[in-house]
Amino acid sequence: MKIEMKGIYKSFGANEVLKDVGFSVAGGEICALLGENGAGKSTLMNILGGILPADRGEIFVDGERAVFNQPSESLGRGIAFIHQELNLINDLPVYENMFVGREPRKRFGIIDHAFMIRETARIFAEMDMELDPRVMVRGLDASYKQIVEIARAMMMNASVIIMDEPTSSLTEPEIARVFAMIRILASRGVGIVFISHKLREVIDLCTRYVVLRDGSTVSSGNIADVTTETLARLMVGHDVRTESLQRGRALPRSVLRAVALSDARNFRGIDFDVRAGEVLGVTGLLGDGRSELFMSIFGAGGGYSGQVYVEDVPVKLTGTTQALEYGIAYLPRNRKENGILKDMDILENGSIAIWPLITKCGFIDGSRQRYLFAAQVKRLRIKLDRESDPITSLSGGNQQKVMLSRWLSGNPKALILDNPTQGVDVGAKEEIYDIIMSLADEGVAVVVLSSEAQEIIRVCDRALVMYHGSVAGCVEGEDMNEHGIMRLATGAASQREV
Template sequence: MHIKMSNIYKAFGANQVLSGVDFELLPGEVHALMGENGAGKSTLMNILTGLHKRDEGRIEIDGQERYFSNPKEAEQEGVTFIHQELNVWPHMTVLENLFIGKELYSPLGILKTKEMKEQAKKQFDRLAVTIPLEQEASLCSVGEQQMIEIAKALMTNAKVIIMDEPTAALTDREIEKLFEVINGLRAQGVSIVYISHRMEEIFTICDRITVMRDGKTVDTTPILETSFDDVVRKMVGRSLTDRFPSRQTKIGETVLELKSLTRKHAFHDISFSVKSGEVVGVAGLMGAGRTEIMRAIFGLDAIDSGEIWVNNKPVKIKTPDEAVKYGIGFITEDRKDEGLVLDFSIRENIALPNLKSFSTKGMIAEKSEREFVELLIKRLTIKTQSAEISAGSLSGGNQQKVVIAKWIGIGPKILILDEPTRGVDVGAKREIYQLMNELTERGVAIIMVSSELPEVLGMSDRVLVIHEGKLAGELSKEEATQEKIMTYATGGQ
């Protein structure tokens, strides 16, 4: 399928999102679409698939002017969009999610469950996915939900698949498998629009790259004719001197210690400590138990045995409120369902954990709250016209910044970051890394869970590797390499 979008304009109220964008997708190519958060990438694809109507411009499909009235029509014509924020129904089974709206029935109206399972298993085998089809989707991790969405798209016999941050929650092994699938689809003439902030992936899998900035097309180039620095310069309008800012933090005393922490079927006998001013990276494959350990520290999940010590004293943390009382903040990997109240304004989201700070005799001091929120919006460069617009209207990366602002606002002594740069552009990533450095300079202890090994290696003072719910290895900054981390993560010694 050959798609050509010319001179596309789109505004939401006074906010001009797209200003004359051009984009062309050739049959059987993997085309990277890159730009900072809020550059207009997702909006452009939403116009292509009929979710939004363009204000001006022309779309041609295989040489004919064509506009889809809604995403369902686009899908029926072979154009499928896998969104960054996943569309998984939590209380339905994995099988039901795969076939929602496309169930197979016999002539008598009986559900053909066996045939559906066979089709689903075929796609799961293709992706090397082992999730039980009868399992409720709410029990799947974010990475597993991502694989369900990819499998769902592959089952539509799509001619064009738009992937928005498809690997954000996947492990290296799963990314490898996904790339095999993408290469297979490309060989069959399927076109892929690949929206990602992960530079390594872009240069590994894509044929051409289109860069957008501030709602405009900057350039389209064959991937072999550009470079990392060139793409960054086009995206942000300037050069980034260092991908990871240098760390010169003085590491202090132990502020958090886990002693033989255990939760059945999740993790076992986890012991480690974190010092003030230190960044401890936590690596491992998806499902290894990394997030489960962090949830237990924050009081979201109960532990069966073991102890948590804060400032050399044993503490009982059974709720997030108790964790906050001990100076612990938690930036979750699932910003949509756990990190934000999407219908609330940016101001309300950032102020939420800090309401006691602005309250006197049950009354909120609005001026203090507003100044506090505006300061954090400015500091984290959250792109918004107002603190009063809903968090749900922001781009994914700006939503992530709101989550970070929310927890920085409590003045944490210990900050847990679970996939802190997931879905965040290269410029914003560096801002988050700089912020982490500033926090550690103030003595904050940071635990960073990340599936991006360059990030783990670039920002951590120590690296812990989790394998099947156990601490498989601990590496100093000097010892840590991608090879050593992956050896521990896969059960090697």
């Protein structure tokens, strides 16, 4: 099967998002669709998926003109879509989510639950996934939700599968599994559209690429002919640096210190000390406990034993307002799910964390709020039309930047960033790294939680590597390389020493 889009135009109000864009994908091909945040990738695929109408342009399926007014029409022609934002129903078990809208029936119209459970188990087994089809979606971690979405598309026997940033919340072993599945599908003749900001993944997986910039196709070709550097340059229009940014400064003053932190389930015996002007990385694989650890420290997770100190004062934080008083800011991971407030506009989303700081006599100081937010929009180069637009009108990556801006206005002493560059493009990644560096230069203690070894190496002065809830080791200087991190993260180092 071959799908072609020709001369596609799309505007939102005065914002011309797609201008005469052409795109094609054929069976057996894994085609990367690349571009900066807001370039129009999701919009183009929403048009192919029947979610948005194009203003102009045509779609051809095997040379025949097709019109998709609804997602079901696109799906009817074999095009399955895995969206950037998760699309599962929390109050249904996994197996029912796999069949929403296409429930198999037995005689007398009775839904065949046993069949659904069996089929779901079969596809999970094929994906090498250990997950009970009967668990409720609500209880799943975001990475498992993502895997369920991927499994669902695979089950639909689609001829073309569109994946909009499918790996942004997955860790390396899961990504490897998903990639293995994608390769199998491609070898069976399924065409894949793969949208990702992780260019190494793109080089690893894809066969062809198409780059959008400012709503136009600027380049396309075979992956075999390019490197990550070339792709980055094509996306942003200039070279992107990738060397390590460590600086090695004198670090006298402890800002955030933990002694013997343990909770009942996720982490044990954690000690660390982040000093003013230092960037401390914390990394590991799924189940390492790093996110739970910092949620607990911030007062947004479960209780713990042990002691946390902020500038040598013992504290037990209970949430946002109090943390802000101590100068601690915390950007949670999976912001798609637990950061973005969909009913609020861009300005509110970007400043809610600092409301306690800008409230006078019970009223928010509106002009100060706008002034502080405008500074962050400029600093992070957030691409928006009007501050009063709904947050959902921004591209995925720009929503992430707004989440980050929420904390920067509070001028924190310590900044905890969980997966800070999730979903942001290579150019914006560099901007965020620059911001981390300049905050550190100003004396802020920064903690970066990330599962990307490259990111840790690039921005951190040193990094703790966690394995199943304990610190397996600390890497710094020469030892801070992918091999050293992986060895600790997989438990290989400790097993040998025992």
